[in-house]
Amino acid sequence: MYFAATIAILLTMSLALARALLGPTVFDRVLAVNMFGTKTVLLLSVIAFLYGRPDFLDLALAYALINFIGVLAVLKFVQDYMLRHQDTDL
Amino acid sequence: MEFLGLYNYWVFAILLMMGLYAVISRANLIKKLLGMTIFQAAVFLLYISMDKVDGGTAPIIQAGAVDQLYSNPLPQVLILTAIVVGIATLSLGLAIVVRISETYGTIEEDEIRKMDEE
Amino acid sequence: MEYAIDIASWLLLIAGGVFVFIGGVGALRMPDFYTRMHAASLTDTLGTILILLGIILQAGLSLAAIKLAAITVFLLLTCPTAAYALANAARLSGLTPEPRVSDAEES
């Protein structure tokens, strides 16, 4: 049954990747990165149990803690960008 | 599944050459650095693929487990340090690109070369 | 009792998988950025909780269960924050929630 969950997660990952490659706006791609991050947390947790080594949940924990820093950095980047080039789009 | 036994190495070859392509054919310096990270990742993949043993598990010895197979720890040690060294060298490269951009106003290689010739 | 827990955790895992997948389809198929984000972030949260709860039931009372609970809590905190930051960034850059904008500029 772990397999069913893993397959669902992997399929969702490929959908997110499709969104990342298709765009069209840059924010769609950031959204895809964020989705992919959550899916990676899930995948790592499920596979840790699939392998029977639940002590490896540290990895999923690390991603759960720091994965959103990238999106915050994007917010700051966009904020500074808009201040600097007020006329152009990203 | 026998024919998939070399799949990791094929992916390694393709990634390696994609990274190389980005480095040699793109004029943008940041794009070159991104190509370098892909190249690096391909090498990491090669090493980590070699550590896998059928029926093995990560080389953290479990108390009480008898006759447990473990994957090869040596490539893992080499790649673990290489990842952090990779980010350090990447940041050095980015710093150089930033300085180039401040001096020349561009990060396109051909434009920089043109300015140098003038 | 064992069976009950097993069945409950399988059900949670499958339900979580379904929700996660629906979220993925929504993120791919919805017409513009803000609706896509809506689809992705909402189902993400629910599917994540369901899957992690399913694994917690399998883990029983152990260190792993506590770690999984911590992962759930942190994801519950960080996912909406990321969604907030992303929506804010998109709004700042002048992307308005109208269906036409998304296909206006291919970047």
Add this chain to the structure above:
Amino acid sequence: MVTLFGVFLLTLLVITAFGIVRAQHLFVAVMLSGIFSLQMAAIFFILDAADVALTEAAVGAGVATVLMLGALALTDDRERGPKRHRWAPIVVVSLTTLMVIYATFDKPRLGDPEAPVHQHVAPWYLEETPQLIDIPNVVTAILASFRGYDTLGELFVIFTAGIGVLFLLANPSKRGARSLLPSAEAEGLRHHLVPRVVGRLLVPFIVLFGLYVQFHGDYGPGGGFQAGALISAGFILYALIEGEGTALRAMSFRVLRAMIAGGAVLYVGVGIAGMLFGGNFLDYSVLADNPIAGQHLGILLIEAGVGLTVTGTLLTVFHAFAAREQRR
């Protein structure tokens, strides 16, 4: 079955790499390389390399994207120049790919226990670690003790890179007129309430988890490299939500420089202490009453040194980029 998952992820990896190489917009390429790093971590984990996966997670999620965005903010986010079709690189690259793939047919298949790589020193490490060093994580044992010289070298590469970035970016730029930007930039994301509240809540947990990874590295996946990346991710989060100035008041450049140098000095110092006690350079067995306790002490100190230098370097680099951004 898990092998098939690996194959699926590897295919996604190739597609992502293709996207990175093709993307014209550098911001998009950076985002795609974030996905690339996530996939790499998952693949490392599937291939039984938990320590490596943790390193990739800590570096890729917390630091790499932030650094790349910092550099993009200082340069240009579009790839310019005429789009020429140059055939020579494509031909060269395709031919080389085919040659490398042809070479792989001589390699043992994935997971073959008889592969030459598993016959040489690896079994010795796995057998002797419980007797000689007595910690469960063989990767940490090799990293810090058996191959301590290697790690020393790697540490000095990181050290040198940090110094290099400081040399390149710490002095004011030529066009460095004080910026006319409103102060919102200097304040980071202060006026965004949600990230600020959540971020302030999470920073202690991230640093705590980093310390756990640092000191639990003997027993589970972890060690100085991962912990350094995690802790610096925590401080980078703090700098993002509270602004550069506040973060630098909490941990100034002076402290960071002391951390970079102090970590390296600690590592070399442990090595020299071994010599003074009558052993070889980086031989920890003589550091305590019995060899195993000495090994434990040595590994603890060495990992602490690695953690200090990595944290210091990554944070220095981040602050160097961010400070230059404000000076523009």
